[in-house]
Amino acid sequence: MSAAAPSMDFPVAAAAAQGYWQGVFRRLLRDKVAVACALVLLAILLAAIFAPYVAPADPAKGSILKRLQPIGAEGFPLGSDELGRDMLSRLIYGGRLSLLMGISPVVFALAIGGFLGIVAGFVGGRLNTLIMRTVDVFFAFPSVLLAVAISGALGAGIANALIALTIVFIPPIARVAESVTTQVRGLDFVEAARASGAGAFTIIRVHILGNVLGPIFVYATSLVSVSMILAAGLSFLGLGTKPPDAEWGLMLNTLRTAIYIQPWVAALPGVLIFVVSISFNLLSDGLRSAMDVQR
């Protein structure tokens, strides 16, 4: 007769077992700062998506006669820009391009860099060295410089800017992915899986991915704030979007000379970049804390 359930082990509550992600989600919901940031981001995102319904005016139409109206002027709740277009509407519509250019590169880099890093971490050996050394070359450039270099060489334009930014973010994500994968691969339960005769794909699918995608994803979310700033920065330099597109970075550029006439109107687009960026940062921090509590 095998040993009965020992009384020395502490009694385990009969509550239903929680999945890992449910636990993370519940902890995240208790984090007031994170929830606030998520709501802010959601509001901005929804406003951008439903811009035609939310914006009071046509972002492309403006009359020179009404240029650079102050905040609170009649018909221009947030003022008007250098061509007389309504700032509020342009800011709302601007969210579309700004958010797209800020978030997409990280998403693409997550897919490509994550794949490279996981493969390098799992296979190890020479393939690992090859992939990681290649990635290291791009690490030798400061990110702003690399983004400007690639984007500058390719020429202005949204697609080129997205390519440049994706390339900038692939190395850091690949590095984190490789590091986490190598760590997980060395754990005993992976050895146990190998000892049971499972093939590489099965091991990756069942044992590696579930433990690796979490940290990689959280790291990627911390990059979104940087991406927003860089993407708007490229447009600010004239390398991303072109006039008359509504996009926050570009608006900062075209409104630069307006700081002498309507300084606060000129500063508005930057406020939004800041708000989105800091919200992503705080949300990412909250996510990391929520995931850290478990071992």
Add this chain to the structure above:
Amino acid sequence: MIAYLLKRLGLVVPIALAVSVVCFALVYLAPGDPLSAVVPSDASKEMIEELKKEYGFDKPIPVQYAIWLGRTLTGNLGQSIATGRPVAAEIGNAIGNTLILALAASLVGFTLGAVLGTVAGYFSGSWIDKVVSAIAVAGVSVPHYWLGMVLVIVFSVILGWLPAMGAGPGGSGEWAWDAEHLKHLVLPAIALSVIPTSIVTRTIRALVAETLSKEFVTALIAKGLRQGAIFMHVVKNVAPTALAVMGVQLGYLMGGSILIETVFSWPGTGFLLNTAIFQRDVPLLQGTILVLAMFFVALNLLVDVVQTALDPRIRRT
């Protein structure tokens, strides 16, 4: 130690070469044929022929790379299309100004960051810590070029205390450490220092808090060591990593100054890059990026070596 230095230097060479390959490839990324990228629009036929021979555009690409590499190593970075002057000369003028700006921003950033970080680390968990952490998060989330604009609005447009643009009287070539020039330095340096301040603050805060929580510190306090002496212990533990982070930040400041320099029309390498992009001046673009990237690689090497020298835990073999 020497063996380690040599080994580390050896590792740098392939990276430097790879970086040079990437810079070389930039010309080929540009739309249109590479020749038109390096030829000024008003060039005569003889000039075009001469440039063709000099660059070797009719030869296979690896050969072109070798030619380009050879020229670069002798200091010949080509000729700027826009100004007609040698690229190396343009960079030489500009890099000094960027260095001044970067050093000023570093000074502000590292000092402030070290102070804030240490204070937050010592009072970890308290409201002081929370405030400092909030400032740090804000610092890395703010678009520094926008902050530059806001600073100009407040201190130039509204208050009129500081100038909005440029590096001071005398244009890009002449810098002097006098009040007139320093007034021009203040705003760009502050705007540029925001990100390094935040990163240094965060790093030092984490390191200080971690060191203070280590058991050896409790043992020292139990032995009756005074706070001042304990502080020195903390500094010794934190210094290697902190210095490494600062070194890397300096590299970022040098390489990533283009946005601030654009806002303030500061005549540095960033501004040069901006010009190069708008004039489609590929030799200037390529040369500037190469120099800045190499500077970053060299700085990383220096940081690595210094960190190894300072940290007794890293094995030397």
Add this chain to the structure above:
Amino acid sequence: MSAPLLQVVDLVKRFPLKAAPFRRRAVVHAVDGVSFDLAAGETLGIVGESGCGKSTTARLLMHLIEPDEGRILLDGREVGRPNGVPMAAARRAMQMVFQDSFASLNPRLTVEASIAFAPRVHGVAEPEARARAQDLLRKVGLDPARFAARYPHELSGGQRQRINIARALALQPRIVILDEAVSALDKSVEAQVLNLLMDLKRELGLTYLFISHDLNVVQYVSDRVMVMYLGKVVEIGPVERIYGATAHPYTRALLSAMPTMDPAHRTAAPPLQGDPPNPIDPPSGCRFRTRCPFAEEVCAAREPLLQTIDPAHRVACHAAAAGSGHSRATALAAAA
């Protein structure tokens, strides 16, 4: 006696070291010519200090790392060779329980899924695999209704080790390698898990390879004991002989370091002297000679091989082997 279940012949594993460009070929001989047999139904304890090669040997047996030299035979047929035992069958026959109970379970899988993983890999259908998992949970003393859907972080160390044991049994192996399986547990929990292991062994007819640095535990569970030092086997024999009539100075030193409450068992054996030698550059001849109180010239000149001094009791020591040239050996031979 029928053929042994498992035979290990001259296993060698070298790990290359990067660094030091001045050494000719820096390698660590983690396992350097290890041979032993394992009979069906017995428990062989393997003891030794950290770095002696016990865990590496275990991993070599499990084919988690490839041996550089040597053979492993299951039921007399060589594993991994074309006419011998195929790897998949060897994997089913031998399973392992690891030391770190937390790291040996995937934190994202439920307990049941972890146990059922190996059978699923080998083609067992899902419902049957789950039934088997629940049956095993019952066998290790955990009620499936309460535990099957739990996650590792919700359990105590002792419970996790029980699950590790259940996982190891999922493929119905004949040999179970226990690599420091109870070392990380509190003493009281350790006793329970050991009793569970003994019960399971009887019930399922298992053979155990029990690796530990805890000599008391090894004495309690083992039928035979093998002592390793710096990658070599220095002594192997029945547990009563190893603990009662030790022949190797190293084993004697290990045993003398065991604290005991019995005043009758004050050991007069000399303790270990000197520093542990460098595994990259082991001493010539007998590796233990730098710390051995009985070392003589012959110990530096020739490496002692395993000699039988009693039925089933073998020692690799010049001082214990007659005719080796060691002064104590001739004395022993004379006394015998």
